Amino acid sequence: MATSGTTLPNAGPVTGSRSFLSRLRDGDEIARLITMVFAATVVLITLLLVYELWTNSALARAKFGLHFFVTQVWDPVIDQYGALPFMYGTLVTSAVALFIAVPLGIGAAIFLAELAPPRISDTLQFFIDLLAAVPSVIYGLLGVFIVVPLMRTVIFPGLNKPLGFLPFFKGPSYGVGFLTAGIVLAIMVIPYIISVSREVLLSVPRDQREAALALGSTRWESTWNVVVPFAKTGILGSIFLALARALGETMAVTMVIGNVPTISASLFSPGDSIASVIANQFTEATGDLYLQSLVALGLVLFLMTFILNGLARLLIVVTTQRGSGVPT
Amino acid sequence: MSARVKWRRFVSNFMLTLTGLCALVCVSVLFLILGYLVFNGGTSINWAFFTQLPKPVGEAGGGMANAIVGSAKLLLAASLFGVPIGFLGGIYLAEFSGGAVASVVRYAADLLNGVPSIVIGIFAYSMVVLPFRHFSTFAGAFALGLMMIPITLRSTEEFLNGVPRYLREGAMALGASKWKTIASVVVPAAYRGILTAILLALARVAGETAPLLFTAFGNRYWSQGWGQPTASLPVMIFTYAVSPYEDWHRQAWAAGLVLLGLILIINILARTILSRGIAVPRS
Known part of the structure; x- marks a missing residue:
């Protein structure tokens, strides 16, 4: 290049290039500071979120203390609020969801990671990703118009007749309730279990499989006795992740759970969950204590998902690192 | 072949x-959802749905024009708030960060x-609605923008980290400053990935x-401005689905x-952008 390009100071005079460089350094400093401000905003927002939840629930925390968690009454008329029925609803629906989603999801993940040829596996994973993108209000819509009628006509009679002697399957059924919400939640969290478990399974070193096969085990034995135990912690992480999603899920649950704060062993009974009660009552909450009790519920939900997400991330990181740490 | 081996083969295959x-079951759920929606939605969709306002309660007909526009406004404002923070924050993490700050x-x-x-x-309610004493489009956009930040941030960082070192070194060797290298070499090399991430974040929110329930709230008429409550498609679906009216269910x-x-469509588009061609030419 014969022309003296301004950005090619390879032969420039020493003094000139020094001031040029220092000006450049200034530009770098400015860029660094600007991007840092934006990065710091993220931290600030997160801290602010925790702070707002904490201060805006002060009244409820001061009045009820730990009794908040063991009180069954939720009555705006006498200004008495307890979180127990909602926590019960959240936990029961999430448990039902995991009970259905875990076997199905892990089975599918094993198929995608171990058996399916890469092209089929990728195509199916693409559909699973799309499934994860379906918004929760759509799941709710389908829940209201498909799962609820199905519950009344097929699932309730099918479970109540042979198993009605168990407290879980006692009638009557209104269509909406814990089980309906659990089923809808299960469909919603399956994609998360599949995606993460598949990734964890794929990170298991190849020689683990080959060693098992070389010792004469069948395909399934190598998968179940060698690969799955190797990926155990990561799969557990995917389950925690799914649980965190299920606990915080609002719309789909609100639409099919019935919104009656009850504690009942029967899965057919209508109930309520933490997220649903916030969604339903927040705008109509009159009085500070009422509103702050709802925020306190939000705080509880936040803490639950916070702990679960942290655990999940830890488990997933531990497994994938162990996979890549083993020399292949 | 002994019976035991046969049995093990059988168990394996089974x-x-x-x-x-x-x-198969998990994937077919997607097609079930799609099929049901296309069937039920396709028979109830009409021109009025896109062009008319909701009719008064109990009256049949009408559409959701205000909710469609409301959703678009919410998404636009949410992107304007969430994307810059996520994008620039991501640049900081990938290019300037030093240890402790970055991990925080x-x-x-x-x-x-x-x-x-x-x-x-x-x-969002306590940050925007309470101080202004009003449900507003802004409050809804604030909430949605917040949800876009982490997705944009982490994927910007990830895609920038994926840009090969030699591109940076090449630019630096030509005398470009660090920010110039970032602005004219690193970010353009990663733009496909970053664009995908932004689109996916948009699709998610x-x-x-x-x-939106207690930020943008809802509105049966055209929203009067950014400081006023607005209708949005998701909230409309919720309200209409749990209502007792047959015609609302249809809508x-x-x-x-x-x-x-x-x-x-956004999801498929984003994923094809990402998969088509490699963002950085391999030598």
Whole structure:
């Protein structure tokens, strides 16, 4: 290049290039500071979120203390609020969801990671990703118009007749309730279990499989006795992740759970969950204590998902690192 | 071949078939959802749905024009708020960060990403609705923008980190300053990935309902401005689906079809952008 390009100071005079460089350094400093401000905003927002939840629930925390968690009454008329029925609803629906989603999801993940040829596996994973993108209000819509009628006509009679002697399957059924919400939640969290478990399974070193096969085990034995135990912690992480999603899920649950704060062993009974009660009552909450009790519920939900997400991330990181740490 | 080996073969094949069935069931749910929505939504969608305002309660007909525009406004404002913070923050993490600060930012972003959407709604309510004493489009956009930040941030960082070192070194060797290298070499090399991430973030918040319930609220008429409550498609689907009116159910299906169609198209578009061609030419 014969022309003296301004950005090619390879032969420039020493003094000139020094001031040029220092000006450049200034530009770098400015860029660094600007991007840092934006990065710091993220931290600030997160801290602010925790702070707002904490201060805006002060009244409820001061009045009820730990009794908040063991009180069954939720009555705006006498200004008495307890979180127990909602926590019960959240936990029961999430448990039902995991009970259905875990076997199905892990089975599918094993198929995608171990058996399916890469092209089929990728195509199916693409559909699973799309499934994860379906918004929760759509799941709710389908829940209201498909799962609820199905519950009344097929699932309730099918479970109540042979198993009605168990407290879980006692009638009557209104269509909406814990089980309906659990089923809808299960469909919603399956994609998360599949995606993460598949990734964890794929990170298991190849020689683990080959060693098992070389010792004469069948395909399934190598998968179940060698690969799955190797990926155990990561799969557990995917389950925690799914649980965190299920606990915080609002719309789909609100639409099919019935919104009656009850504690009942029967899965057919209508109930309520933490997220649903916030969604339903927040705008109509009159009085500070009422509103702050709802925020306190939000705080509880936040803490639950916070702990679960942290655990999940830890488990997933531990497994994938162990996979890549083993020399292949 | 002994009976035991036969038995083990059988168990192996049986279990493997079972896992295949699991995968089949899970994937077919997507097609079930799509089929049902296309069937129910397709029969109830009409021109009025896109052009008319909702009719008064109990009256049949009408559409959701205001909700469609409301959703678009919410998404636009949410992107204007969330994308710059996520994008520039991501640049900081990938290019300028030094150890401790970066991990604090990363941790905060992951935490924010895991916050249930209803809790984001409470936060937006106390930050925007309470001080202004008004449900507003802004408050809804604030809530949605918050949800876009962590996704944009982490994926910007990831894609920038994926840009090969030699591109940076080449630019630096030509005398470009660090920010010039970033602006004219690194970011353009990663733009496909970053664009995908932004589109996916947009698709994710487009269907969010819970954070809008008590921020953007709802509106049966055209929204009077950014400081006023507005209708949005997801909230309309929720209200209409749980209502007792037959005609509202029909419109909920139509809205569901429009919303899901939009989200799936954005998703497929984003994933094809990412997969088509390699962002950085390999030597």
